[in-house]
Structures are given as C-alpha cells and as structure tokens.
Amino acid sequence: MSARQAPALPTRNRKSTMAQQPETRISATTPRLDVAHLAKTYGSGEKSHTVIEDLTFTVDAGEVVCIVGPSGVGKTTLLKCLAGLHPASSGRAAIDGRTISGPPPEMALVFQDYNRSLMPWLTVRKNLVLPLRHLKLPAAELKERCDSALAAVALSHADNQYPWQLSGGMQQRVAIARALAYRPEILIMDEPFASVDAQTRFDLEDLCLKIRKDFNMTILVVTHDIDEAVYLADRVVVLGSRPARVLKVVDVDLPVPRDQITTRSLPEFARQRTEVLSLIKRPA
Amino acid sequence: MRNVAVRNWVIGAGTPVLLLAAWWFLSANSADPFFPPLETILIRFQELWLFDHFQSDVLLSLGNLFLGFAIAAVAGVVLGFVTALVPPARWMIDPLIHFLRGIPPVALVPIFISLIGFGTQMRVTSIALAALFPTMIATVDGIRSVSNDLMDVARVYRLSRKERVLNVLLPAAMPQIFSGLQVSLQVAFIVMIASEMLGSSQGIGAMTLLAQQSFMTADMWAGILLLGVIGFLVNILFSLLKRKVLSWYIGSRRMARAA
Ligand SMILES: Nc1ncnc2c1ncn2[C@@H]1O[C@H](COP(=O)(O)OP(=O)(O)OP(=O)(O)O)[C@@H](O)[C@H]1O
Ligand SMILES: [Mg+2]
Numbered sequence: 001m002s003a004r005q006a007p008a009l010p011t012r013n014r015k016s017t018m019a020q021q022p023e024t025r026i027s028a029t030t031p032r033l034d035v036a037h038l039a040k041t042y043g044s045g046e047k048s049h050t051v052i053e054d055l056t057f058t059v060d061a062g063e064v065v066c067i068v069g070p071s072g073v074g075k076t077t078l079l080k081c082l083a084g085l086h087p088a089s090s091g092r093a094a095i096d097g098r099t100i101s102g103p104p105p106e107m108a109l110v111f112q113d114y115n116r117s118l119m120p121w122l123t124v125r126k127n128l129v130l131p132l133r134h135l136k137l138p139a140a141e142l143k144e145r146c147d148s149a150l151a152a153v154a155l156s157h158a159d160n161q162y163p164w165q166l167s168g169g170m171q172q173r174v175a176i177a178r179a180l181a182y183r184p185e186i187l188i189m190d191e192p193f194a195s196v197d198a199q200t201r202f203d204l205e206d207l208c209l210k211i212r213k214d215f216n217m218t219i220l221v222v223t224h225d226i227d228e229a230v231y232l233a234d235r236v237v238v239l240g241s242r243p244a245r246v247l248k249v250v251d252v253d254l255p256v257p258r259d260q261i262t263t264r265s266l267p268e269f270a271r272q273r274t275e276v277l278s279l280i281k282r283p284a
Numbered sequence: 285m286r287n288v289a290v291r292n293w294v295i296g297a298g299t300p301v302l303l304l305a306a307w308w309f310l311s312a313n314s315a316d317p318f319f320p321p322l323e324t325i326l327i328r329f330q331e332l333w334l335f336d337h338f339q340s341d342v343l344l345s346l347g348n349l350f351l352g353f354a355i356a357a358v359a360g361v362v363l364g365f366v367t368a369l370v371p372p373a374r375w376m377i378d379p380l381i382h383f384l385r386g387i388p389p390v391a392l393v394p395i396f397i398s399l400i401g402f403g404t405q406m407r408v409t410s411i412a413l414a415a416l417f418p419t420m421i422a423t424v425d426g427i428r429s430v431s432n433d434l435m436d437v438a439r440v441y442r443l444s445r446k447e448r449v450l451n452v453l454l455p456a457a458m459p460q461i462f463s464g465l466q467v468s469l470q471v472a473f474i475v476m477i478a479s480e481m482l483g484s485s486q487g488i489g490a491m492t493l494l495a496q497q498s499f500m501t502a503d504m505w506a507g508i509l510l511l512g513v514i515g516f517l518v519n520i521l522f523s524l525l526k527r528k529v530l531s532w533y534i535g536s537r538r539m540a541r542a543a
Contacts, residue, residue, distance in 0.1 A: 083440050119452070120532055120533070130447075162532055164536035
C-alpha cells in the first residue's frame with residue numbers, strides 16, 4: 001500500500017522534537033515507523049532466549065496496522081521494543097528515520113496488562129492527568145482532554161472512581177482513555193479490546209478508526225481476533241513463531257469508511273480474513 | 285456487615301472495661317503493698333497527671349516521642365529511597381540491611397539506650413535513630429516490589445524523575461512504608477520510656493521509675509496506666525492516619541478478597 005501523504009499533525013505534546021526532525025519526514029519514502037531486521041534476545045549466555053530474530057515491516061503515517069500471531073510469539077516484546085522500553089538486540093526500529101532508543105515523545109502505548117498498568121491510588125481522572133502533568137497544559141485544556149477521552153470510551157460517569165472499583169473491560173477503557181488524552185501521534189495498543197463485551201468492542205474499534213481520521217493518528221494494534229484485524233487495518237502483519245518472523249503482510253483493500261455491518265458482510269472481507277486465518281492455521 | 289462491625293466494636297470496647305471492673309473489685313480491699321486498690325491508683329493518677337505534672341512531664345515525653353518519630357519517619361523514607369535507587373548507596377547499605385532485617389527492632393533498643401546521654405537532644409536522637417531502621421528497611425522493600433508494569437507506564441509516558449519518585453514509587457510503596465512506620469512508632473515509644481528511665485529526672489518514664497524506687501506503688505501503677513493510655517491513643521491516631529492515606533489500598537484489598 002502506498003504511503004498516505006499526511007499533513008503534519010499539530011504537535012501539542014512537545015516543543016522541541018519537531019524541529020529536530022529531519023527533512024526526510026516529508027518524503028514519501030520514509031515510513032512513520034520503520035522496523036528493520038529487528039531482533040530481541042532476553043538474557044545472555046546460557047539462559048538467553050531469542051524471541052524475535054529478524055522482523056521487518058513499516059507503518060506509514062496515518063495508517064492502521066494490525067499485528068496478529070500466536071500467543072507467546074513475541075508481540076508484546078515487539079511493542080516494548082517499539083516503545084523504547086527494551087533495547088533491540090540487533091537491527092533497529094525508527095520513527096521518521098530516527099532510531100528509537102528510549103520512549104519516543106510522540107508515542108503512547110496501551111499495555112496488555114491493563115489492570116497492572118493503572119495506578120490504583122489514583123482515581124480514573126487522575127490516572128489520565130498523571131502523564132499530562134509535565135506538559136504544563138492550561139487547566140481548561142487539561143480538563144477538556146480528559147473529558148473528551150473519557151467520553152470517547154463511555155466512562156464519563158466513572159471519573160471519580162478508582163480502577164479497582166471497575167470491571168476489567170472498564171479498566172481497559174481507562175487505559176485507552178489515558179492514551180487518548182495524551183494525544184499521541186503514534187498509538188500502539190496491545191490487545192486493547194480483549195476483555196470488553198461485543199458491543200463495546202465494536203464501539204472501540206470504530207473509535208479507533210475515528211481518531212485515526214480526526215487526528216491523523218498512526219495506529220498499531222496487536223490483536224488475537226482476525227476479524228478485528230481485517231476490519232481495522234489497512235495492512236495486517238501476520239507473525240509466525242519461533243522466533244518471531246513476518247509470515248506475510250496482507251494488504252486489506254476494503255472500502256473506507258468502514259462499517260461494522262456492511263464491511264463485515266462484504267465478500268472481500270471474508271476473503272481477506274480467510275487469507276489471514278490460513279496463514280495462522282498453517283503449522284509454521 | 286454493619287452488625288458485625290457493631291459487635292466487634294462492642295467486644296473491643298467491652299473487654300477492657302470488664303478487665304478494669306475486675307481489677308477494681310478484686311483490688312478493692314487489697315492490703316498488698318504491691319497491688320494497691322485501683323481506686324487509690326486512679327486518685328494518684330488524677331493528682332499526678334491531671335494536671336500537676338502534665339506540662340513538665342507528660343508534654344515533655346510526648347514531645348520527645350513525636351519529634352523523634354517524625355525525624356525517623358522522614359529520614360527513614362528518604363534513606364530508603366536513596367538506598368533503593370542510588371547504586372553506590374545500595375552496595376554500601378544493603379549488607380547492613382540484610383543484617384538488621386534478621387534482628388527484631390526491639391532488640392536494637394539496648395544499643396540506643398547505651399547511647400543515651402543526658403538532655404533532651406540526646407534522648408530525641410536516640411529515639412530517632414532506633415526508630416529509623418524499620419521504616420528505612422520497609423521503604424527499600426516497598427520500592428523494590430513496585431511492579432515493572434507501573435514503571436514501564438511511567439517511562440512510556442515520559443514522567444520526569446521527580447514524578448516517578450513522588451507520584452509513582454512513593455504511593456506504590458506506601459503500604460509497606462506504613463507497616464514500617466508502625467514498627468518505628470512502637471520502637472520510638474519504647475525508647476522514649478527507656479530513655480527517661482535512664483539518667484533522667486523528667487518525663488513519665490522517670491516519674492514511674494522514681495515511684496517504684498521509692499516504694500510508692502500507687503504512683504508507679506498510675507505511671508504505667510498513663511503509658512498504656514498514651515500508647516493506646518497514639519496507636520488510634522496512627523490507624524486513623526493510615527486509614528486515610530491508604531484508603532485506596534484498603535479498598536482494593538477488600539475488593540480483591542471479595543472477588
Ligand atoms: N522480560 C522478559 N524476560 C524474559 N523473557 C521474556 C520476557 N518477556 C517475555 N518473555 C518471553 O518472550 C516470549 C514472548 O512473550 P510475549 O509476551 O512477547 O508474547 P506475546 O506474543 O505478547 O504473547 P500473548 O499473545 O500471549 O500476549 C515468551 O516466551 C516469554 O516467556
Ligand atoms: Mg502479549
């Protein structure tokens with residue numbers, strides 16, 4: 001799929017990093033996110049464990065890319081490398097041509113273990129505020145960001161509750177709201193809709209597509225649900241084990257805007273999900 | 285739920301009342317010089333402490349206790365953070381902590397008693413020193429057990445070092461810090477009394493020991509009674525503070541148990 005030419009996002013979160021970005025940013029040949037021959041080995045010596053050996057794929061600006069792959073293949077590991085939490089063992093991951101060496105300012109990550117990623121001593125709203133404090137936003141904007149993020153995940157009523165007072169699916173939505181309030185340019189989510197009910201899941205998928213459109217966000221989602229991957233994505237990266245490698249990058253050519261009922265009933269949708277499924281089902 | 289709470293409260297308050305009543309009646313006609321009637325003790329209690337020696341001795345003791353404990357609490361938490369977060373400090377202090385962890389805090393009291401000289405300053409110092417270690421060790425343990433997931437969140441959202449310390453590590457370690465503070469408070473109380481019994485002429489401890497040495501057993505019992513009441517009240521205050529600061533933790537634990 002061709003790189004979408006995207007107007008640069010108004011950058012709200014940072015002051016200096018945009019200035020440092022090389023000219024190549026504008027060029028259609030530099031992908032927003034570039035993963036090249038990435039490898040990750042945990043530990044060293046005898047106990048070392050290579051989870052990712054050689055991963056290569058790209059994500060263009062404004063694109064939604066889904067990653068699917070068997071459990072334990074190393075999807076979370078990959079995302080943590082992209083988020084700058086783990087250093088790559090070899091190869092590299094880059095944003096706009098800059099190698100990721102620490103958490104990039106333009107990125108937010110929704111963790112898989114949402115129940116362990118919220119601060120239990122903070123109310124829902126304060127959980128959203130914590131990452132925004134150092135941005136020194138005006139009070140009105142801070143409130144507006146939290147209000148709209150909570151409204152987006154339908155949790156406006158819960159803003160004064162503590163995470164542990166909420167159901168698993170609600171906690172997951174708080175974690176998503178926290179990322180939304182941060183207004184990242186690149187949003188990475190690790191199985192974000194795994195424990196919500198079907199209706200909420202559809203809503204969150206559509207929210208995902210909406211924020212991509214409204215904010216021109218670049219979104220990378222790990223999911224176990226092949227239908228979801230095909231519905232959301234411009235491209236689906238299918239991972240095989242072990243160690244993790246890209247089996248195939250499937251271009252999803254479904255019309256936009258997508259709709260839960262019409263898109264999912266297209267023959268093309270069925271064809272694409274079958275393609276992804278057969279890649280996963282086949283013994284790697 | 286409510287009924288259980290009420291019943292527990294009645295039992296909690298009723299038992300001491302019953303014991304006091306038993307003490308009152310059993311000791312009523314006592315001629316044993318060591319066990320004077322409770323009535324006599326209470327009269328002396330009132331005469332001595334309310335409010336003859338209140339300012340000179342009770343307030344003095346309480347002042348030392350709170351000052352020493354406050355210093356220990358702040359220093360213990362700060363040193364705990366430094367030990368857990370600054371590698372050279374960790375290498376230096378870790379062996380000491382491993383050694384101290386095996387010793388019940390009260391067993392350290394003799395060391396500090398031997399350090400006690402004369403004067404308030406020395407007394408406060410020894411209270412603070414003795415009470416420091418439980419808090420410090422608990423703080424180190426608390427920080428080390430903060431989950432990696434929370435620290436990953438802090439890094440992804442690029443919290444500053446100060447925010448990571450004050451807004452993530454400190455609250456996350458708070459439940460353990462509070463268990464440390466509780467032990468520190470007990471130690472501070474013991475050292476406070478001990479410091480007054482040794483080489484001092486002022487304070488509740490000094491008065492109580494003096495009474496014992498002068499065979500004024502009713503006065504001695506009155507002193508012990510006062511210490512008991514103070515210990516009880518201090519513990520209640522501490523529990524209230526804990527319940528306020530750790531309400532999120534108590535709530536989440538209750539929720540986890542119910543699930
Ligand atoms: N911090 C770590 N240290 C050592 N090994 C790890 C670490 N984190 C993950 N692993 C190992 O890496 C492998 C991949 O784990 P990872 O969590 O990335 O898989 P995943 O694809 O996200 O699985 P799932 O779909 O179940 O979430 C597993 O074998 C796991 O044991
Ligand atoms: Mg995972």
